[in-house]
Amino acid sequence: MAARTWKRRLGFAALALAALAALAGALYAYALQWRPSIEQYPLQGVDVSHHQGEIHWPSVKAAGAEFAYIKATEGADHRDTRFAENWQQSETAGLKHGAYHFYTLCRPAIDQATNFIATVPREEQALPPAVDLEFGGNCAARPSRETLIADLTSFLEMIEAHAGKPAILYVTSEFEDTYAISRGIHRTLWLRRLFLPPNYGERPWVMWQASSVRRIEGIEGPVDWNVVRP
Structure with a gap:
């Protein structure tokens, strides 16, 4: 039994x-x-770098992407190997495009801005430049909040003078918890929270990175998917 x-x-x-x-x-x-409701968030798009490999941009457009943020630079001397290709082909496919810089905590802000300015064309119709602020993939340095705010302000002033428009701050929750960037620098916020709208920052977000695993035609492997607040 x-x-x-x-x-x-x-x-x-x-x-x-x-x-x-x-x-x-x-x-x-x-x-x-999955992606957020197209009825609630009509304007949706991707952010990409060389990690996505060769992209077929007409298929990305057909999958519902209206815009693309494309990695241009990282730190003071790294340039994304696919930036020029993605920049030109995304525009040809009919997507609005903007460039972003991965800000490293261990290189001078002026050198980083110089790298970005030398890499990204100045186009009146381009989306505002964006700066990626996160600990993932960054160096081990942790400057004081006062130092970072001052350095980041210098960086922004330089790239904004080049672009002719205010920049966007992409800030993860961990970075915001540590440095309270949104309280120290008043710029449009692009925040990350998978599947649920972000609930951090000193003011409402304008862009939301909602997924980092979405699969679409035209890109082999996962891609970040973003929406704009109506």
Whole structure:
């Protein structure tokens, strides 16, 4: 009797595990296709770098992307190897495009701005430049808040003079918790929170990075998906 009961329990456990695995698979498949409601957020788009490889931009446009933020530079001397290609081809495909810089905490702000200015064409119709502020992939340096605010202000003044328009701050919640950037520098906020609207920052976000795993035609592998607040 005990052996029969034990076998029955094992059977129930196996069924439960199989159901959980199937549910997890279904949720993952849904996440790969999910994006915020087009009715609520009509303007949606991607941000990309060389990590996405060769991109077929007409397919990205057909997948619902109206704009693209394209990585141009990182730090004081790195230039994204696919920036020029993505910049030209996204425009040809009919997407609005803007360039972004990954700001490193261990290089002088003026050198970083010089790198960005030398890489990104000055185009009146381009979207505002963006600066990526996050700890992931950054160096180990952690300057004081006063130092970072001063350096970042210098960086922004230089790239904004080049672009002819105010920049956008892409800030993760961890970076904001540490430096309170949105309180120290008043610029448009582009915030990240997967699947749920961001709930941090000193003022309402204008752009939301809603997914980092979306799969679309034209890009092999996952891509960041963003929306603009109406």
